Structure formats: structure tokens, C-alpha cells
Amino acid sequence: MKEAADAAENVTNSKPLEMVARAGFAVSGLLHLLIGVIAIRIAMGGKGQADVSGAVEELAKQPAGPLLLWTAFAACVALAIWQASDAIFDFEHLPTKKKVGKKLKAGLQAVVYSAFALTLAAVATGAGADQRESTSDFTVRLMKAPGGVALLVVIGAAIAVTGIVYGIRGIKKSFLKYLRTPSRPQARTALTVVGVVGYVAKGFALLLVGLLIIIATVTAHPEQSTGLDGSLKALRQQPMGPYLLAAVGAGLICYGIYMVVRARLAKM
Structure with missing residues (x-):
């Protein structure tokens, strides 16, 4: 063995x-x-x-x-x-x-x-x-299962906490320890900026998803559990929503750029 x-x-x-x-x-x-x-x-x-x-x-x-x-x-x-x-x-x-x-x-x-x-x-x-299968349909099925409500709350809380972790990782720049950072100061600064913005944006998006799952479960309105797509579209309906959504979108683009760079610089 x-x-x-x-x-x-x-x-x-x-x-x-x-x-x-x-x-x-x-x-x-x-x-x-x-x-x-x-x-x-x-x-x-x-x-x-x-x-x-x-x-x-x-x-x-x-x-x-x-x-x-x-x-x-x-x-x-x-x-x-x-x-x-x-x-x-x-x-x-x-x-x-x-x-x-x-x-x-x-x-x-x-x-x-x-x-x-x-x-x-x-x-x-x-x-x-x-x-x-839509997140709402999945939520409906899980709500009907034994212990499903508690499990959904745990899932929502886990996603929300993951979002917070991503945000903290971005703010503290701790993601840099997973990379072989470039030697040139300009490249290192650019990588740090896109990483910070990207991690904070992804963390915010995950936090929204987790909170919507918890709210949908507690209020017994599974149609409010809509996953990432529904969470971002719900953000658009808020005051200043289009601007907030555009900012999150730009942040996710930054996270995407960071991950592409990570493909080259990651410590495996």
C-alpha cells in the first residue's frame, strides 16, 4: 500500500x-x-x-x-x-x-x-x-429534506465567511505568500493592486451569495436564494446599484487578471 x-x-x-x-x-x-x-x-x-x-x-x-x-x-x-x-x-x-x-x-x-x-x-x-438546476430549486429541495433548513443556514454561513476571508486576504495582501513575486517594483505593485481589488470584490460577491441563502432559508422564501448571478442582479436594484455592480464587475476582472498571472507565478 x-x-x-x-x-x-x-x-x-x-x-x-x-x-x-x-x-x-x-x-x-x-x-x-x-x-x-x-x-x-x-x-x-x-x-x-x-x-x-x-x-x-x-x-x-x-x-x-x-x-x-x-x-x-x-x-x-x-x-x-x-x-x-x-x-x-x-x-x-x-x-x-x-x-x-x-x-x-x-x-x-x-x-x-x-x-x-x-x-x-x-x-x-x-x-x-x-x-x-437553479439555486432556488436546489434550496426548495433541501428545505424539504430532514435537517435541510439547518444545513442551508450552515452552507450560507460558510459561503459568507469565505467571502469575509477573501476580503481580509485582499486587504492584508496575504495572497502574495502564494506567489513568486516579480523582482521589478512596478510589476510587483501592479500585481498587488489587482490582487487586493480582486480579492475584495470576490469576497464581497461571496458574502452577498451567503447572506441571500441565509435570508431565503430563515424567511422560507427559497426564490430569494439565487446564487451569484441573482445576487449581483439584486445588487443592481439597490440605490447606486448599477455603479456598485459595475465596481464589483471591475473587481472580478482584476481577480481574473490576478489568477492568470498566478498561473505563471504560483508556488506549487
């Missing part, structure tokens, strides 16, 4: 897999960039779905769309495998508390990139529209 585990660790830490996994960061960046563009379009009165599914569908409309989708799928699968390997094999030298935190974070990242890969594959195969 140990020999099999060692062999699996060697494969998942190989240079070829690392190169493809790095591209997964770029795919995440591209999707966030597209979500930001869609959000700005909505702020200006246009239409679109400002979430991962909407971004993937925008990608599919581009020239060589199927090739882009399958290439992005492969990159996300590779990064999911890399993160899963970290969750299973790495961080053993750390104290227990830090080790558990690092492994949990890597495991969650593996889930996120697996979800990206599934969305990309669904759209590439034409199954995206048939398999998509």
Missing part, C-alpha cells in the same frame, strides 16, 4: 502535471474575467448570466469554442488532481492544527476545480442547459 501511495504521489507531483495544473489557474482567471464583463454589461442595462455557467457559455460562443472548452476542462481536472494530492499527501511536517487547515483548504480547492471541470464538460457536450 505504501509503495502504491508513493507512486501515486510521484505521479501527481510530476512536472508535466504541474504544467497543466498551472493552466487551471488561468482558466479560473478567464472565467472570473468573463463574469466581471457580464456583470458590467448587466450594470449598463444589458443581459447575461453572471456566474460560472454564464461565463462558460460565453467561452463556448468564441471561435474554436469546443477546443477552448475541452482544453480548459483538462486544465481544471489537472489542477483538481494536484490539489487533491496536496490534501492527501502534503503538509505532514506541519503541526496538527496547521496541517488540518492546509489539507482542508486543498480539498475544498479540489472540489471547486472539479465543479469547474464538470460545468465545462456539460456545456461542451451540450448537456449544460438540461443539467442546470
